[in-house]
């Protein structure tokens with residue numbers, strides 16, 4: 329396979345590159361070191377990302393990205409007609425190179441139909457023939473962290489990793505907005521959802537107990553964060569808490585959520601997209617892991633404590649637990665509190 333770098337470098341000034349981002353917020357955050365590597369390899373190129381509407385918000389005001397293209401299946405880009413229309417629109421952008429960090433056949437078909445002459449990505453989902461620069465797939469289950477999974481593919485294309493640091497950015501207005509939304513004082517965020525499925529969620533009453541105890545011990549205020557589908561969990565936690573939290577679950581945009589998390593002194597969370605967002609902003613984290621693999625999707629920060637029980641069936645990667653959910657019920661409030669105290673007690 330011809331590496332991408334030499335041939336593109338010759339035309340670096342004119343290069344127009346589009347990177348197809350993964351569809352989950354957490355995966356997209358873990359793909360930011362790869363985006364950074366592309367930017368370093370092609371410093372003068374016009375660099376765009378394609379992402380679904382939620383993931384796209386991560387890349388607004390991102391230093392490595394010049395353009396954000398939203399691919400919204402639910403609002404016109406879905407179905408054969410909508411997809412074709414989207415590809416035609418993409419064709420008008422005249423990209424030279426597509427780098428596919430999403431593994432679906434659809435991503436390669438999109439790049440082909442958009443007339444993009446170089447199409448690079450893992451040979452997954454039967455799409456090898458659609459790629460001009462296909463990379464042999466690596467099994468994610470074999471212990472490779474997701475960050476390295478994306479970087480490995482770029483490495484095979486001749487694009488060197490500049491580092492493994494996650495990167496997200498906020499504008500000054502967004503930071504001021506979070507400050508106004510939360511008000512004064514020190515805050516901890518409790519993020520009790522996980523859009524992947526219920527198996528990843530720790531128990532609401534234990535989140536409530538942890539939040540109450542930390543509020544009493546450290547004088548911090550508590551904000552609940554999450555998406556619209558997690559509103560009921562938020563209400564359960566609010567009812568179970570002794571002190572009144574600010575419940576923002578389902579009430580923030582992705583960008584507002586990013587700014588709120590970035591403003592916190594600590595985030596207590598399940599394995600979720602907001603966990604990776606907090607890691608990207610260097611916010612100390614306590615992350616409860618159950619059915620997922622903490623070695624491949626751990627938050628990439630050294631200011632994190634992962635709390636898990638020793639369930640013999642973990643990681644099962646299931647969305648719903650077929651047994652008694654003991655990977656999560658085995659994690660006690662005291663275990664999470666000890667982890668939180670170790671982070672709150674040692675200020676950076």
Ligand code: SF4
Pocket residue numbers: 527618619639641642643644645646648649650651652653654655656
């Ligand atoms: S099967 Fe085991 S690891 Fe999977 S959710 Fe249930 S208890 Fe957890």
